[in-house]
Amino acid sequence: MTAESQHGSLSFGPWDGAVDAQLLDTVRRSVLAQAGPVTDLQVAAAVRESGRLLGAAGSLIAMERITAELNGLGPLQGLTKDPEVTDIFVNAPESVWLDRGSGPERVAVRFAGESELRALAVRLVASGGRRLDESSPCVDVKIASGYRIHAVLPPISATGTLLSIRIKRRTILTLAQMVNAGSMGPVFAQVLESVMTHRLNFLISGATGAGKTTLLSALLGLCPPRERLVLIEDAAELEPDHPHVVTMEARHENAEGAGAVDLAELVRQALRMNPGRLIVGECRGREVRELLMAMNTGHSGGGGTIHANSARDVPARLAALGALAAMSPEAVFLQGASALDVVIHLALIDGRRVVAEIAVVELRHGRLDVIPALTLSDNLPGANGASMGVRIAQGPGWPPLAKRLGLAGLLETPSGQGMP
Missing domain, CATH: 3.40.50.300 (P-loop containing nucleotide triphosphate hydrolases)
Structure with missing residues (x-):
């Protein structure tokens, strides 16, 4: 996928060509069935055991996408590779924006649907020790990977799940x-x-x-x-x-x-x-x-x-x-x-x-x-x-x-x- 903006072009990796919903679900089930935190070695083994002939490049892409789905920001993970990105905003499955210091810019990143977006929001909030559901539809939490997550569920949000992510950059300026x-x-x-x-x-x-x-x-x-x-x-x-x-x-x-x-x-x-x-x-x-x-x-x-x-x-x-x-x-x-x-x-x-x-x-x-x-x-x-x-x-x-x-x-x- 690519994101075009006034500042140029960003490449976030051709994930969809190597990873489909069935492979993602198969690997997810295999990895989560094991005790302990998810590791790159476990993901690589699960991809190999899936029986898919992806080749070296395809396997690396699959590992990147699946690791992002299990431990990272899912389809949004590639946006964090740009060191100038400080915020990511998701207003709807097909409406994703980022901020690099000069205001929001729309990017060509999409979720498969509302269910995928909501699942990501719930998982991120849970990783910070909080709960996102009907009884707690608005949550702000900081997670261990350095992201500050704010999520809002319907019906508080009239258009679906809202997700705002602030990225903690470790650059210290004088x-x-x-x-x-x-x-x-x-x-x-x-x-x-x-x-x-x-x-x-x-x-x-x-x-x-x-x-x-x-x-x-x-x-x-x-x-x-x-x-x-x-x-x-x-x-x-x-x-x-x-x-x-x-x-x-x-x-x-x-x-x-x-x-x-x-x-x-x-x-x-x-x-x-x-x-x-x-x-x-x-x-x-x-x-x-x-x-x-x-x-x-x-x-x-x-x-x-x-x-x-x-x-x-x-x-x-x-x-x-x-x-x-x-x-x-x-x-x-x-x-x-x-x-x-x-x-x-x-x-x-x-x-x-x-x-x-x-x-x-x-x-x-x-x-x-x-x-x-x-x-x-x-x-x-x-x-x-x-x-x-x-x-x-x-x-x-x-x-x-x-x-x-x-x-x-x-x-x-x-x-x-x-x-x-």
Whole structure:
């Protein structure tokens, strides 16, 4: 099969010519009848014992397809070979999409029918220790192979089984690499490095897929080796290049509705672990109360990510999350003003993930306000750090931030204009 897109052509292997439903079922039954995990040797033996004359190439194709059906993502497995693919979406048996950072692209991968798609979703969820059925039709789970699976069954989904797969890539980027890739200008990188050095508390905002986790990992990699990083996540995704990292992951309730451990509880536990920096991978619920309280009690240099359309929308988002923890907006604003120092906003512009703004947090007239310090304007940063005419607009938040970071002369040029 092949998938054509604006980025070129991807080849995922001519599986259908070598593997039919009968062979797949025969090998599956043979392998699953044996105890223990499925191995390549067991699959090869089962293919050989099936009596099919496939030849060397056909046998390899059959093994690849059958192994994917038993242990991997089935017909979707070939899509993961492209290292740029971060997400796979299945809206229907004949509607499969992927995302390589520039938005969804439709690909020429098909399921035989709804039953095959549903069987794959059920198997993937089961491999993560959860159950997907009529009593639990919506499930989000991380499985051992590094995929984060979200599945929805009818009638919650009006069109059939929905399957979303996020692929955990182990590539760890540095700020320098992000500058070279055009994700930020050198000035932004210098300011962010200084933010980490001076242990300012921060939130990284942006929409889904804007690169918040990637940037957070890069920033944590700047922390001194002697610091102990305690990471709190709903699903472990952060992998900072740092020698002392402790990660705690939330646990969903079991089939009996018990055993859940949420992020709020994990933040409370983390405070007893002497964290050098406390990081919440994504603030999405009542854990925001514990995080703000921690930042207000001497835990500096901490932060996390939050979904928001812009930096200015962060206070409203915090107020909404605080309501889940029975906090009034006034309480959220007071806590946030003393807890947070900086908001770093990411945006997806023309298919590119970029650092679009750095802002400071202040309390004004009883409300939490985000004051722009540096904002990306005009063109985007180019590859290898080239400016391409980019200018950084200075906002009213820049003078106090620059003074605090010791960067007061950073944007001064003979012409008096901000440089990239």
